Amino acid sequence: IDDLKNTTYDFVIAGAGTAGSVLANRLSEDGKYQVLVIEAGVDNANIQNIIVPFLGPTAVNTVVDWNFTSSPQVGMFNRTVPLPRGHVLGGSSSINFMAWNRGSDDLWDNFARLSDDSGWSWNSVAKYNLKVSRLIPPTDGRDTTGEVIPSAHGNGSVLTSLSGYPSEIDPLVSGTAKSLGGRFKYNEDINAGDMIGFGHIQSSVGHGERSSAATAYLVPAINRPNLDVVINSRALKLYASQTIDGVPQIDTLEVAQSADGPRVNVTGTREIILSAGVFGTPQILLLSGIGPKEELTKLNVPVLLESPDVGKHLTDHPLLPGYFVVDAHNSTDPIQRNSTLLAELLQEWETSRTGILVTPPGGGMVAFMKNPSGSFGGFDPSSGPRSGNTEMIFGDGFLPSGNVPLPPNGTYLTVIMAVVSPTSRGTFTLNSTNPFDSPIIDPQLYTTDYDIQSMIQVMKDLDTFLSQPAWNGFVLRPLVDFANDEEREIFARNNSRTVDHCIGTARMGPGGVEGGVVDSHLRVKGVKGLRVVDASVFPQIPENHPQAVVYIMAERASDLIKSAN
Numbered sequence: 001i002d003d004l005k006n007t008t009y010d011f012v013i014a015g016a017g018t019a020g021s022v023l024a025n026r027l028s029e030d031g032k033y034q035v036l037v038i039e040a041g042v043d044n045a046n047i048q049n050i051i052v053p054f055l056g057p058t059a060v061n062t063v064v065d066w067n068f069t070s071s072p073q074v075g076m077f078n079r080t081v082p083l084p085r086g087h088v089l090g091g092s093s094s095i096n097f098m099a100w101n102r103g104s105d106d107l108w109d110n111f112a113r114l115s116d117d118s119g120w121s122w123n124s125v126a127k128y129n130l131k132v133s134r135l136i137p138p139t140d141g142r143d144t145t146g147e148v149i150p151s152a153h154g155n156g157s158v159l160t161s162l163s164g165y166p167s168e169i170d171p172l173v174s175g176t177a178k179s180l181g182g183r184f185k186y187n188e189d190i191n192a193g194d195m196i197g198f199g200h201i202q203s204s205v206g207h208g209e210r211s212s213a214a215t216a217y218l219v220p221a222i223n224r225p226n227l228d229v230v231i232n233s234r235a236l237k238l239y240a241s242q243t244i245d246g247v248p249q250i251d252t253l254e255v256a257q258s259a260d261g262p263r264v265n266v267t268g269t270r271e272i273i274l275s276a277g278v279f280g281t282p283q284i285l286l287l288s289g290i291g292p293k294e295e296l297t298k299l300n301v302p303v304l305l306e307s308p309d310v311g312k313h314l315t316d317h318p319l320l321p322g323y324f325v326v327d328a329h330n331s332t333d334p335i336q337r338n339s340t341l342l343a344e345l346l347q348e349w350e351t352s353r354t355g356i357l358v359t360p361p362g363g364g365m366v367a368f369m370k371n372p373s374g375s376f377g378g379f380d381p382s383s384g385p386r387s388g389n390t391e392m393i394f395g396d397g398f399l400p401s402g403n404v405p406l407p408p409n410g411t412y413l414t415v416i417m418a419v420v421s422p423t424s425r426g427t428f429t430l431n432s433t434n435p436f437d438s439p440i441i442d443p444q445l446y447t448t449d450y451d452i453q454s455m456i457q458v459m460k461d462l463d464t465f466l467s468q469p470a471w472n473g474f475v476l477r478p479l480v481d482f483a484n485d486e487e488r489e490i491f492a493r494n495n496s497r498t499v500d501h502c503i504g505t506a507r508m509g510p511g512g513v514e515g516g517v518v519d520s521h522l523r524v525k526g527v528k529g530l531r532v533v534d535a536s537v538f539p540q541i542p543e544n545h546p547q548a549v550v551y552i553m554a555e556r557a558s559d560l561i562k563s564a565n
């Protein structure tokens, strides 16, 4: 931060994560504006476990992760759960598990309805979807006819592909779905508008490497003379240098590299944009005195603007692994137990970008399902008929999660189950006024009956699916048996965590501050000069993996910002 030649820019962006990197690129592309990006985390270059797709999960809990932890979860017998977030250029897109879903048409139409802005409808954002990603062939070069619909995809920045190392499980999943149909139907492309059904996973992976907001948006722009990116520096607090007609004009951001280091003020003469993510953004807002009055007063933070929704509506997808002992012939399990084998595979990846390391662990097939019609008295909190209530991901091998340890021998099928239209809502609050203190994050997982019962439903749907003839001889037995729903519920509450899809802490909505923190153009209501562009503005949780939704939103936000300036 000391190297900055000046501290006044047209735009100052807090956070070079998924959304922040898109903004950095788009706002600097025509050379008209001077843009500064402040990123708390580290450089993304040359970090092997964020580049090699198979090693992705090993980046969690390292220097590239903020390592947040939830408060005790009452719906999970008071366990705490890890809440990783990217602490690196590219943000969470640099450490996530790379599943790529643009969301159903219904999701976007619901965003439009909830924000009262048709500009968020699918028809309006479809052009941004085409700008965001480009589907390229998988590294094994196979014919993918029937596995994806190429015409549904664009020619944009993030590279996406199907698994370059298909697993022996994939044809069992697609074959079973094709023969079962109905609630278990096959879906040729879950990114073509209707997400329901069993289909092939598309990942933000190209040529055997992770494609992130850093590699796809930030690095290509980094040498522009009008773009400065500062790393290892935290955005702390916003200031308004003046108030006009009672409206604070936000133009200053305080930055520091450590708790006791010097504070530097930077100025955004046109706008300051918070893209610090679902935890970073509400933290900056609250520290600046923008938030629920009672909470601010309790901590002696002077109230700049009463905005009751800051930190509220935190929503995440609960996740539960299901484990099955299988007779697999090409399982990933030996890799987890044998470092020599892993070293050989790394050598293969280094020399030819082939082998299993070109693909994220977790397998090649995913399903989004509706709960049975008529269940829950017909209640369906999802965005519409093309969005799911639950999800399954079919993983080749034992994917450690929850409290079940990797068994010393044997081969396994892991099915990651999730509730993707949860109704539990949590909170984000400050612990203290020290910006370097960890906040209190309470997603309140499984605090509604709908959420836990939906998880039980998907556990039973999985049993139905795996009892079909295609699995005979492959699935030998479940690792854990359940006699009834009560046992399923206890297992779920004991072993679930989240899919790391949290959203909503600065939600978008119509009307005044009681209707949401930002308006539909993502401007913070009640002040001037400040926007939020990241997953914290989502008015409801996408029924899918959300990174592509963040990218699409950030592309539209870039156009909104340019046209307003």
Ligand SMILES: Cc1cc2nc3c(=O)[nH]c(=O)nc-3n(C[C@H](O)[C@H](O)[C@H](O)COP(=O)(O)OP(=O)(O)OC[C@H]3O[C@@H](n4cnc5c(N)ncnc54)[C@H](O)[C@@H]3O)c2cc1C
Pocket: 014, 015, 016, 017, 018, 019, 020, 038, 039, 040, 041, 060, 084, 085, 086, 087, 088, 089, 090, 091, 092, 093, 095, 096, 097, 098, 099, 100, 101, 233, 234, 235, 236, 275, 276, 277, 278, 279, 280, 281, 284, 499, 500, 501, 502, 533, 534, 535, 536, 544, 545, 546, 547, 548, 550
């Ligand atoms: C482990 C994990 C796995 C996931 N798997 C998937 C998946 O497979 N598919 C999918 O679609 N989604 C996945 N997600 C979710 C998805 O990656 C996120 O929803 C999305 O990337 C969020 O984008 P964002 O721009 O809101 O925030 P982020 O990308 O997290 O960006 C926020 C940035 O702001 C920085 N920052 C925070 N506070 C400050 C501050 N005070 N000052 C300066 N900088 C700050 C952070 O370091 C970060 O770089 C996963 C997430 C995680 C963590």
